[in-house]
Amino acid sequence: MRVHKSPIARLADVATYVAAVPIAAFFLIPLVWLGSLAVRTPQEIFLGASRFIPENPTLDNFTRVLTDSGFLVYLGNALKLSALGGAGAVLVAAPAAYAFSRLRFRGRGTLMTAILAVQMVSGLVILIPLYRYMGRLGLIDTHTGVVAIYVAIGLPISVWLLKNAFDGVPMVLEEAAAIDGYNRFETFLKVTLPLAAPGIASALIINMILNWSQFLVPFIMLTADSKWPISVAIYNYAGSTTASTTQLLAAACLVTIVPAIVAFLLLQRAIVSALTAGAVKG
Amino acid sequence: MAPVTLTQISKSFGAVETVHPLDLEVKDHEFLVLVGPSGCGKSTILRMIAGLETVSGGEVRIGDRVVNTLSPGARDVAMVFQNYALYPHMNVARNIAFGLRRRGMTRAQVDEAVLEAARLLEIEPLLGRRPSALSGGQRQRVAMGRAIVRKPKVFLFDEPLSNLDAKLRAQMRVEIKKLHQKVPTTTVYVTHDQVEAMTMADRLVVMNNGRIEQVGRPMDVYAHPRTRFVAEFIGSPAMNFWDGRLEAGSKGLVFVAHSGLRLSVPASRQVAYRPHLGRPMTLGLRPEAISVAPDHTDARDTEMVTIKLVEPLGVETLAFFDVGGVESCARLDPAHTPRAGDSARLTFDTAMMHLIAPDTGEVVTCEGRATGGASAPRTHEHVSHQRETTP
Numbered sequence: 001m002r003v004h005k006s007p008i009a010r011l012a013d014v015a016t017y018v019a020a021v022p023i024a025a026f027f028l029i030p031l032v033w034l035g036s037l038a039v040r041t042p043q044e045i046f047l048g049a050s051r052f053i054p055e056n057p058t059l060d061n062f063t064r065v066l067t068d069s070g071f072l073v074y075l076g077n078a079l080k081l082s083a084l085g086g087a088g089a090v091l092v093a094a095p096a097a098y099a100f101s102r103l104r105f106r107g108r109g110t111l112m113t114a115i116l117a118v119q120m121v122s123g124l125v126i127l128i129p130l131y132r133y134m135g136r137l138g139l140i141d142t143h144t145g146v147v148a149i150y151v152a153i154g155l156p157i158s159v160w161l162l163k164n165a166f167d168g169v170p171m172v173l174e175e176a177a178a179i180d181g182y183n184r185f186e187t188f189l190k191v192t193l194p195l196a197a198p199g200i201a202s203a204l205i206i207n208m209i210l211n212w213s214q215f216l217v218p219f220i221m222l223t224a225d226s227k228w229p230i231s232v233a234i235y236n237y238a239g240s241t242t243a244s245t246t247q248l249l250a251a252a253c254l255v256t257i258v259p260a261i262v263a264f265l266l267l268q269r270a271i272v273s274a275l276t277a278g279a280v281k282g
Numbered sequence: 283m284a285p286v287t288l289t290q291i292s293k294s295f296g297a298v299e300t301v302h303p304l305d306l307e308v309k310d311h312e313f314l315v316l317v318g319p320s321g322c323g324k325s326t327i328l329r330m331i332a333g334l335e336t337v338s339g340g341e342v343r344i345g346d347r348v349v350n351t352l353s354p355g356a357r358d359v360a361m362v363f364q365n366y367a368l369y370p371h372m373n374v375a376r377n378i379a380f381g382l383r384r385r386g387m388t389r390a391q392v393d394e395a396v397l398e399a400a401r402l403l404e405i406e407p408l409l410g411r412r413p414s415a416l417s418g419g420q421r422q423r424v425a426m427g428r429a430i431v432r433k434p435k436v437f438l439f440d441e442p443l444s445n446l447d448a449k450l451r452a453q454m455r456v457e458i459k460k461l462h463q464k465v466p467t468t469t470v471y472v473t474h475d476q477v478e479a480m481t482m483a484d485r486l487v488v489m490n491n492g493r494i495e496q497v498g499r500p501m502d503v504y505a506h507p508r509t510r511f512v513a514e515f516i517g518s519p520a521m522n523f524w525d526g527r528l529e530a531g532s533k534g535l536v537f538v539a540h541s542g543l544r545l546s547v548p549a550s551r552q553v554a555y556r557p558h559l560g561r562p563m564t565l566g567l568r569p570e571a572i573s574v575a576p577d578h579t580d581a582r583d584t585e586m587v588t589i590k591l592v593e594p595l596g597v598e599t600l601a602f603f604d605v606g607g608v609e610s611c612a613r614l615d616p617a618h619t620p621r622a623g624d625s626a627r628l629t630f631d632t633a634m635m636h637l638i639a640p641d642t643g644e645v646v647t648c649e650g651r652a653t654g655g656a657s658a659p660r661t662h663e664h665v666s667h668q669r670e671t672t673p
Contacts, residue, residue, distance in 0.1 A: 170365075175354070175361075175363070176369070177380070178353065179354045183355075195371055
């Protein structure tokens with residue numbers, strides 16, 4: 001059935017597009033530009049914006065990037081750091097989130113807000129003390145140190161996301177398990193955790209995506225280039241680049257952001273529902 | 283199987299006392315129903331027996347053991363929840379077996395017990411399904427299967443039928459009773475539905491505001507309510523109440539309602555009601571105590587009324603009318619029911635009357651006093667309702 005919209009509703013639609021198109025363009029143009037650069041030959045790089053769609057598009061740049069052993073090492077490092085950092089954050093956040101979800105104690109609300117407030121502290125502010133701290137612990141230039149920082153950075157948002165996931169598991173199921181003879185920890189493992197799995201997975205993915213795009217922490221903490229994740233490697237690559245390697249840099253950048261975009265697109269529904277869980281009555 | 287004894291148990295949430303100290307004994311094999319409106323504390327009592335709620339004061343005993351500090355699993359009780367509480371990530375068989383695995387039974391023993399329970403509840407074909415693939419009634423059976431398979435000492439039911447439609451509810455009511463006949467485990471059943479309470483209970487406990495109003499066999503509670511609350515809560519449609527006072531007539535005491543309705547007090551209650559002569563009182567009369575008077579005779583205990591609304595229910599018809607501005611209801615024979623708008627002379631069978639002190643809400647007993655306070659419940663277990671004759 002065709003729905004006839006009122007003139008005001010149509011006007012609102014138009015206004016939405018007028019606002020949305022420039023915003024989308026603002027974020028998409030650099031990506032499209034990157035795409036344009038990544039498929040150019042070295043000669044066409046010099047044409048700049050005058051030839052947006054290259055005459056002889058090529059995938060050679062991608063082939064070169066993906067067959068470069070160094071590049072694969074950086075990708076592997078990035079994957080390792082973001083996966084371990086994400087998993088660590090979820091693992092450490094889970095007991096806290098469970099306590100916030102299930103236990104009633106004084107100052108619960110304040111503590112939840114305080115945890116969220118930590119999220120608002122910029123990494124830059126604490127980077128120097130953090131560096132010295134890691135130095136004391138002997139964790140400079142180690143993946144362990146970077147992962148530990150990722151875990152700490154990911155904790156606040158993970159606690160919130162997991163709390164929402166646990167809130168979604170009806171309390172009565174835990175009560176039923178208690179009557180069936182299971183203690184709280186067993187119930188957590190056998191009932192709460194499996195049922196909160198979609199929310200936990202979303203928290204893990206969100207953390208991994210955030211970690212994947214981390215630059216500052218690994219840039220400061222890691223000096224040996226064999227330990228760099230791709231974000232730092234590209235920066236260093238760009239720092240030494242000449243015009244003749246711009247197309248390779250563009251291809252590398254595209255390859256780098258692809259995993260995060262793919263992960264988000266595949267799990268978009270789960271991620272959005274994890275972020276908005278509890279916002280509306282289900 | 284074991285009796286459950288509650289001694290002076292109470293429950294407070296902060297400064298709010300939701301269950302005032304009370305005593306209650308559930309006998310071995312008994313089907314006891316806790317009934318009352320929402321927030322009366324009935325579910326809290328059930329949860330205290332289960333161990334899902336701590337006890338603020340008093341003692342919970344299952345069999346010979348005080349279980350106050352025992353975890354729910356150690357109390358050997360099984361519970362059926364209002365919304366079934368089936369584990370959504372497990373199929374029916376695993377749901378039923380979940381409590382057994384914890385007890386160190388072998389796989390073969392577990393399988394056998396699950397099959398036996400499934401056979402008893404006729405859910406064998408459902409064993410491989412997830413709860414999401416079951417209807418409400420099927421889920422309820424599975425929840426019951428999970429309870430009976432453990433052969434616990436006590437079954438606890440927390441409003442298990444309230445999520446079902448009316449037809450299924452009536453069907454499940456019968457099934458739960460049948461199940462109790464086959465497996466006569468001590469049962470505590472919580473409901474706000476007085477029909478469920480009346481039809482299922484061996485004994486029922488009527489609760490209000492965290493206190494026990496009355497304990498007794500369903501028909502005794504129905505016929506001899508101790509308080510206005512019980513009189514009003516038990517029975518559908520509810521009892522009629524008219525305010526007025528007792529006056530001395532030429533042939534003994536007469537209740538005169540504010541509307542002018544005059545009803546004579548039965549001979550057997552004259553002595554008992556005399557101390558209340560002249561005081562404002564409330565008279566309660568169930569709808570079935572009102573019928574159409576034969577041939578418009580202007581006899582005593584009759585009144586001309588205008589029928590406002592008629593609800594034919596098949597086996598009986600409910601007629602609604604005003605008595606002095608108070609909406610009242612009569613349960614009439616469908617063959618002799620006036621139509622809405624008709625005038626009719628109704629006769630009131632005062633042998634079934636209840637005299638209530640409006641200030642305390644207590645029903646005056648046949649011994650003449652308003653019954654004791656709610657904190658000292660007295661059961662009417664051995665009182666049989668006898669129809670008395672008017673003088």
